[in-house]
Amino acid sequence: MTDTPMEDRHPMTGNRMSDEESRGSHGIEHHKYDVVVIGAGGAGLRAAIAAHDAGARTAVVCKSLLGKAHTVMAEGGIAAAMGNLWPDDNWEVHFRDTMRGGKMLNNWRMAQLHAQEAPERVLELEDWGALFDRTQDGLISQRDFGGHRYARLAHVGDRTGLEMIRTLQQRTVQLGIDVFMECTVTDLLKDGDKISGAFGYWRETGRFITFEAPSVILATGGIGKSFKVTSNSWEYTGDGHAMALRAGAKLINMEFVQFHPTGMVWPPSVKGLLVTESVRGDGGILKNSEGKRFMFDYIPEFFKAETADTEEEADRWYEDKKNNRRPPELLPRDEVARAINSEIKAGRGSEHGGIYLDIASRRTPEFIRKRLPSMYHQFKELADVDITAEPMEIGPTCHYVMGGVEVDADTELSAVPGLYAVGECSGGMHGSNRLGGNSLSDLLVFGRRAGESAAAYTSGLGDDRPAISDDDVRAAEKHALAPFESTGGENPYSIQQDLQQKMNDLVGIIRTAEELTQSLKEIETLKERARNLVVEGHRQYNPGWHLAIDLRNMLLVSESIAKAALERQESRGGHTRDDFPGPNPEWGAKNLVVSISEDGESVMLNPQPLPPMPDDLKKFFD
Structure with missing residues (x-):
């Protein structure tokens, strides 16, 4: 065993790195x-x-x-x-x-x-x-x-x-x-x-x-x-x-x-943990607290020609998939998530605020344990639920x-x-x-x-490769160390907690102009608070410092999401506006492009037309 400090070793080999390899102009x-x-x-x-x-x-x-x-x-x-x-x-x-x-x-x-x-x-x-x-x-x-x-x-x-x-x-x-x-x-x-x-x-x-x-x-x-x-x-x-x-x-x-339709809702320690779509792909069905298989009430016009209208037709599909329309549980994720959210809001949710995903009544215990081993162990170990004998409680989760x-x-x-x-x-x-x-x-x-x-x-650059600037390295170093220089500021965990809550409440699965406008105000306030973050201790093993650095990114991305969501006045895919409940053909022809302001502190939006699809591909949608 050598006494070479770990930070002076190569990350893969563990060998001491040469001075040229391991040290730049700033050490x-x-x-x-x-x-x-x-x-x-x-x-x-x-x-x-x-x-x-x-x-x-x-x-x-x-x-x-x-x-x-x-x-x-x-x-x-x-x-x-x-x-x-x-x-x-x-x-x-x-x-x-x-x-x-x-x-x-x-x-x-x-x-x-x-x-x-x-x-x-x-x-x-x-x-x-x-x-x-x-x-x-x-x-x-x-x-x-x-x-x-x-x-x-x-x-x-x-x-x-x-x-x-x-x-x-x-x-x-x-x-x-x-x-x-x-x-x-x-x-x-x-x-x-x-x-x-x-x-x-x-x-x-x-x-x-x-x-x-x-x-x-x-x-x-x-x-x-x-x-x-x-x-x-x-x-x-x-x-x-x-x-x-x-x-x-x-x-x-x-x-x-995208809010995945099926995340765990209980116990609180695992809320949001993914429940794979394979459960529904292998026959699982969604029920509300009244025991109703509710997805038949939420089939959009866009998919009616391909989706079963009755339980009998849906059940036949698993036996004769080629000639029967698919069950509504296998609609795209945005449609299923909105349906689940509607049932919960209508008061037909489960005990812990979700709905029920049932495969136990549809498949044998042997089938479930063979096809869904991770889900079986996940619910057994984390929620004390045997999915071969009882339904799972699930709800939408940011995915x-x-x-x-x-x-x-x-x-x-x-x-x-x-x-x-x-x-x-x-x-x-x-x-x-x-x-x-x-x-x-x-x-x-x-x-x-x-x-x-x-x-x-x-390879095409040859010897004309761009070089790293010492000034840029100094600036990056200074910014990374800034939380150690502040005094009298906030703990990064309190800002992250507030950001997560605001995004959940105001920029979640169902959105309105009023809430989105409020979210942007809240994000601006959080950005001001984040300018004076305080991190205690040293750089070694310091999760508070890690989070302080991550928050810079989280706030910028959150602002991008909220600002674009406010601008798009329609409901489409993973973006649902309660005040604009349907898709708008005008919005269906353009994307919103986000860029950063000159000061690097805020985001700007510009609409951009979709690239035209060639005729040989358009024929698939006639």
């Missing part, structure tokens, strides 16, 4: 790469693998430990039109389902590429060792999910995301890609208008670190921790969204926040943001040269509402494209 740890990926979920790891395979020296930087990404919570499966159960399924049908689920606000080119390339990405994952459930013929099994015409989700029980992360993580380590774990990036660095790298710190020691790289790929996930009730883990504080804005990129579709960094569909390049975004922190692919299972195939398809594009961009 800050410094590294040079061709491509740096921020985030180690499915999108980040797939992007890193692609960049490495394209010849780029690549690193992955993640807030948490490798393998702990929020992708593991995507339990149901990977949407891909492989046709293993229904030969009639193909990319055209998947494309159509995705566009209709997003209420036609999707970037059509992204939806097209996603549908076309998803099957190949799933097979690639299998080649790397993913162990999918099989059909009787030995093919990858596929299950039903809301909004999908056919059963097309490749799955591993209800632990698909975990298997994806395990496979991609193993591949990343096998290839020798450097991974900087428990390392938070706080700022993107630029040379003129081009990305030159990133600045961050080790969460354990508090010591600063810089990454010099012409290409940075953001794969930081979502924004759920700005809301009180969420399925998201602690990392989801909108870091990628906010850093991209401050670097000069734009955000799109930020008003569209996914459709909005994110505006990128080129083919390359995932933002408006800033050298800055790419993939996964949940990118926008456009899902329009106003994401279909279940499309997130995991989204990660694979566009992660690969971003990695290849970033490597090609760096």
Whole structure:
């Protein structure tokens, strides 16, 4: 055992780093790469693998430990039109389902590429060792999910995301890609208008670190921790969204926040924890406190031709899926979440403020334990509920943001040269509402494209690579340390708690102009309070300091969501306005683009027309 301090060791090998490698001009740890990926979920790891395979020296930087990404919570499966159960399924049908689920606000080119390339990405994952459930013929099994015409989700029980992360993580380590774990990036660095790298710190020691790289790929996930009730883990504080804005990129579709219909509601310690859509895909039904299967009362006109009208017709669908209309529990998530919310508001909710999800009366205990092992253990261990014998109490929970960094569909390049975004922190692919299972195939398809594009961009620069500015590093360091310099200010936890409550109450699943206007006033007040945050103690092991840094991002992203939600005067997908209850064709032809003000303290909105869809794709919607 050597006495070399841990902060002087390489994050992967544990070897002492050279002075040139480990120290920059400020005594800050410094590294040079061709491509740096921020985030180690499915999108980040797939992007890193692609960049490495394209010849780029690549690193992955993640807030948490490798393998702990929020992708593991995507339990149901990977949407891909492989046709293993229904030969009639193909990319055209998947494309159509995705566009209709997003209420036609999707970037059509992204939806097209996603549908076309998803099957190949799933097979690639299998080649790397993913162990999918099989059909009787030995093919990858596929299950039903809301909004999908056919059963097309490749799955591993209800632990698909975990298997994806395990496979991609193993591949990343096998290839020798450097991974900087428990390392938070706080700022993107630029040379003129081009990305030159990133600045961050080790969460354990508090010591600063810089990454010099012409290409940075953001794969930081979502924004759920700005809301009180969420399925998201602690990392989801909108870091990628906010850093991209401050670097000069734009955000799109930020008003569209998906509230997953089924999150746990009891006990309070696990409120919001995800209950996979696989429960409904495998036959679970929704009931109110009166025992009524209420979803038949909420079938929108848009889906009536494809949705069962009676319980008998819905029940037949599970036995003869090709020729019968699907049960209303498998409508897109936004429709189901609104229906559940309406039942609760009408006083027909469960004992703890949710409604009931029942699979026990529909499937045998053996079937449930085999197909839904995680859900069985989750409810048994956390709520003392046996889902093979009794219904679950569930309710909507903030789950996914459709909005994110505006990128080129083919390359995932933002408006800033050298800055790419993939996964949940990118926008456009899902329009106003994401279909279940499309997130995991989204990660694979566009992660690969971003990695290849970033490597090609760096290679094309030759020796003319952008450099990190000492002044920018000093500014980033000063801002990160600001909470230690303040006196007489507030604890960051009190501000986060107030932000979460305000977002839940005023920018939640049902919105009004009055509440949204109030939310923007509240956010401005919170921003003023956050300017005088106080953190006590030292930089080592200091979660209060971590949160103080995260709050900067959470407030900026929350303002983006609220401002866009106030501007969009219609209801569409994940955005529901009580004062504008229906969709408006005028709004259905444009997106709202968010950019940052010159002082970097507030957001601005501009409408932008949707890119026109070519005629050969329009025919699918005639």
